[in-house]
Amino acid sequence: MTLPTVWILGDQLNRTVGALADKSPADCRVLLVESHAKISSKRWHRQRLHLVLSSMAHFAAELRDEGFDVDHRQASSLETGLKAHADEFDVETVIAMEPMSWDGRAMLERLGVQTIANDQFLCHYDEFAAWVEPRKSFKMEDFYRWQRQRLDLLMDGDEPAGGAWNFDHDNREPPPKDGRSWPEITSFEHDDIDRDVLNRMSDLDVWGAEPDGTWPVTRAQAKQRLDKFIATGLAPFGPHEDAMLQEEWKLAHSTLSSSMNLGLLTPLEVAEAAEVAYREGSAPINSVEGFVRQVIGWREYVWGVYWLWMPDYRDGNQLAAQRPVPPVFLGEAETSMACVAGALRHVHDHGYAHHIQRLMVLGNLALTSGVDPWAMTEWMWASFVDGAEWVMLPNVIGMALHADGGRMATKPYASGGAYINKMSDSCKGCVFDPKKRTGEKACPFTTLYWDFLDRNAEEFAGNHRMARQLGGLRRLKDLDDVRARAREVLVALDAGKL
Numbered sequence: 001m002t003l004p005t006v007w008i009l010g011d012q013l014n015r016t017v018g019a020l021a022d023k024s025p026a027d028c029r030v031l032l033v034e035s036h037a038k039i040s041s042k043r044w045h046r047q048r049l050h051l052v053l054s055s056m057a058h059f060a061a062e063l064r065d066e067g068f069d070v071d072h073r074q075a076s077s078l079e080t081g082l083k084a085h086a087d088e089f090d091v092e093t094v095i096a097m098e099p100m101s102w103d104g105r106a107m108l109e110r111l112g113v114q115t116i117a118n119d120q121f122l123c124h125y126d127e128f129a130a131w132v133e134p135r136k137s138f139k140m141e142d143f144y145r146w147q148r149q150r151l152d153l154l155m156d157g158d159e160p161a162g163g164a165w166n167f168d169h170d171n172r173e174p175p176p177k178d179g180r181s182w183p184e185i186t187s188f189e190h191d192d193i194d195r196d197v198l199n200r201m202s203d204l205d206v207w208g209a210e211p212d213g214t215w216p217v218t219r220a221q222a223k224q225r226l227d228k229f230i231a232t233g234l235a236p237f238g239p240h241e242d243a244m245l246q247e248e249w250k251l252a253h254s255t256l257s258s259s260m261n262l263g264l265l266t267p268l269e270v271a272e273a274a275e276v277a278y279r280e281g282s283a284p285i286n287s288v289e290g291f292v293r294q295v296i297g298w299r300e301y302v303w304g305v306y307w308l309w310m311p312d313y314r315d316g317n318q319l320a321a322q323r324p325v326p327p328v329f330l331g332e333a334e335t336s337m338a339c340v341a342g343a344l345r346h347v348h349d350h351g352y353a354h355h356i357q358r359l360m361v362l363g364n365l366a367l368t369s370g371v372d373p374w375a376m377t378e379w380m381w382a383s384f385v386d387g388a389e390w391v392m393l394p395n396v397i398g399m400a401l402h403a404d405g406g407r408m409a410t411k412p413y414a415s416g417g418a419y420i421n422k423m424s425d426s427c428k429g430c431v432f433d434p435k436k437r438t439g440e441k442a443c444p445f446t447t448l449y450w451d452f453l454d455r456n457a458e459e460f461a462g463n464h465r466m467a468r469q470l471g472g473l474r475r476l477k478d479l480d481d482v483r484a485r486a487r488e489v490l491v492a493l494d495a496g497k498l
């Protein structure tokens, strides 16, 4: 009898989950496939591609050190890689953890791979569907409270720690003006595996700054990143989670998403580490609760709704948006919009922008200008180190672009320049004026915000949460001028001259 093979996909790099959890080197052979089809499927950010390939190679090496017989092979596709492996080792049984994507799951079913439940999340999507089932409607807040209770995280008996479920009133402050320094993160020195991956990437059509050791490629590095965040970043996290600064790319954000999404860290250990900091008194409840909400609330919720709403979800385009991704996003043009230029610089330099830059700058511009939701998803997926379909779709199609008709967020996250002016330091150095909606100096966000409402007024008419905005639109005396300026703005955006 030949040994069964455990197939590890590139975002399942954890010894303690799925099919590998209960295996020892004597029980199985391990397969990892580096697929050329995947590598050439998008114009990846250099740091993103390097992170995934290097993390896979490091994981393969760690398993070998533990005594596993590991076949880490390159192949034209995942499927051909599996077939070549099965032929070479005469394999009868292949076992894998359920993949993270709809198409991946379909492929494994087609190939006859035995699957083990995906336990890389705290709430399996079947459990999520069962939670949804009896409810007429459901929202993240209810799911989050359910998670807190059933996982007994940040709870004092039956009550939420600190006496409340939500401390947002203590958070979401504008950026501090005192010029403070922000928590440093450790950069990890490249080793031979990193250098080998870099060499192999030299002929590929990728973009963005060279990998510089910012992103953890092993569990040990990811643990180090977590420990440092808990010690230095968690306490200031809450008050500044929505603030944006031109010269500071991450502020007090954790930069842990890529590690969790690849499996290097589990969400439970991340949330528990935050709770320990609260219990020991080293981080205040508003920061700890805000952070835990992101990890066991939002992250698990988007995972659940992805599976609940797929496969139709990726085709959502409720607002019939058709515009291509602007050339400035693709690095083909510059922009005078200081906030956009700043966010794109962070993406270029690190394959990262924090949540509010993704939502209220890049997403907001795509929403109000009418960028095609799938094109935007593809761009973000390729451009961020933590990109994956399960997390991109609810965040881009749902939250940022309102292309799902309000399933994810009941009203669109559209805003003019006033929000960005309040929450960032960008406007003071910008050629545009956030208060103006017409004329050459008009802030494109402000112009496009009103034009977006105007273009979609009929669509939003039945949405009571949009009544105030539509009332404001009706009171505009200069709507014709706004429309004319919006046309100029959109032409300039398409031409890469905004």
Ligand SMILES: Cc1cc2nc3c(=O)[nH]c(=O)nc-3n(C[C@H](O)[C@H](O)[C@H](O)COP(=O)(O)OP(=O)(O)OC[C@H]3O[C@@H](n4cnc5c(N)ncnc54)[C@H](O)[C@@H]3O)c2cc1C
Pocket: 252, 253, 254, 255, 256, 257, 258, 260, 261, 291, 294, 295, 298, 299, 300, 302, 353, 354, 355, 356, 358, 359, 363, 380, 381, 384, 386, 387, 388, 391, 392, 395, 396, 399, 400
């Ligand atoms: C348009 C758009 C696209 C996004 N694309 C991605 C993506 O491809 N991959 C990704 O992991 N996140 C994505 N997010 C969610 C969020 O912006 C990132 O998880 C976060 O910015 C990652 O940085 P961090 O680790 O420093 O997060 P922190 O601010 O420190 O938050 C802690 C953790 O919470 C989780 N989290 C917080 N918000 C979300 C959310 N809305 N959805 C899922 N997880 C969340 C992440 O795992 C994150 O690491 C997107 C959000 C928007 C609005």
Ligand code: SF4
Pocket: 336, 337, 338, 339, 340, 416, 417, 418, 420, 421, 426, 427, 428, 430, 431, 432, 433, 434, 443, 444, 445, 446
């Ligand atoms: S004025 Fe408008 S374009 Fe310029 S930084 Fe402010 S919000 Fe961005």
